[in-house]
Amino acid sequence: MRIGNRQFGRQRFPLRNAGFRGAGKFRLIIALVIGGFALLSYCSSATYNPVTGEKQYLSMTPSQEIAMGLQAVNQMAAQHGGLHPDPRLQEFLDSVCQRIIVNSQALETEWQFECHLLNDPNVVNAFALPGGQMFMTYALFRQLETEGQLAGVMAHEIGHVVARHSAQRMAKAQLTQGIIQAIIMGSENQGAGQMAGMIGNMVNMKYGREDELESDSIGVKFMTDAGYDPNALKGVMKILKAAANGRSAPEFFSTHPNPENRIEKIEEAIRQQFPDGLPAGLKP
Numbered sequence: 001m002r003i004g005n006r007q008f009g010r011q012r013f014p015l016r017n018a019g020f021r022g023a024g025k026f027r028l029i030i031a032l033v034i035g036g037f038a039l040l041s042y043c044s045s046a047t048y049n050p051v052t053g054e055k056q057y058l059s060m061t062p063s064q065e066i067a068m069g070l071q072a073v074n075q076m077a078a079q080h081g082g083l084h085p086d087p088r089l090q091e092f093l094d095s096v097c098q099r100i101i102v103n104s105q106a107l108e109t110e111w112q113f114e115c116h117l118l119n120d121p122n123v124v125n126a127f128a129l130p131g132g133q134m135f136m137t138y139a140l141f142r143q144l145e146t147e148g149q150l151a152g153v154m155a156h157e158i159g160h161v162v163a164r165h166s167a168q169r170m171a172k173a174q175l176t177q178g179i180i181q182a183i184i185m186g187s188e189n190q191g192a193g194q195m196a197g198m199i200g201n202m203v204n205m206k207y208g209r210e211d212e213l214e215s216d217s218i219g220v221k222f223m224t225d226a227g228y229d230p231n232a233l234k235g236v237m238k239i240l241k242a243a244a245n246g247r248s249a250p251e252f253f254s255t256h257p258n259p260e261n262r263i264e265k266i267e268e269a270i271r272q273q274f275p276d277g278l279p280a281g282l283k284p
């Protein structure tokens, strides 16, 4: 739908000029309704998260999150060559995941945790779906040197689940989408819509980085609670960095902060969470 003429499309302040004409005014009202509705539904969805201690904006219930994750398991597996065929490796991964879950605050949550080892020998990655379905590729699994490193990766993924990062990102995407629609609707200038889209991407990207650091911090806590040395997570960062320098998984770094920075933040999290030093006898 294109209302108005080219002359107005070139104005620097199309919103101000739109108000002078009937069609422009209508357009502006619709834009305000769309933008206002997006903002209102976002702000009215505030929920307290007992693990992170934060107020979060979410557009899904926990059971919806769990159902969404479960629905996507087969598709995720198919994208990475299916599940790994060796049951001993899967059992080992399960045992480490279980040890973290039953010894940390994760046990008090309602999420349906499951760890899957994917067959993919090339892409170095691990990720979590909403609700508790978590994955590690064999390409990453085989590069890990200690059980503590494996625990570090999975504790980080458990961190994404309990902090409800996916659900938060979805709610933010809905808000961004609503505001972009409002800007496009309120303006005849297509450039404004493109600009709005770019700003939206930048905002969502930034939250992605913060999510990673928060998951590292939760990971440090949960893996230590389960008896693993959180310093092992630093070793994981070195492995990820080496993988990024090679040809595998550069896409992992498009949304993740660089590993050097994460190592510093992990050290900071350890100092903050264990000011009197780490407990004795942790597994490396």
Ligand SMILES: [Zn+2]
Pocket: 156, 160, 212, 215
């Ligand atoms: Zn992550």
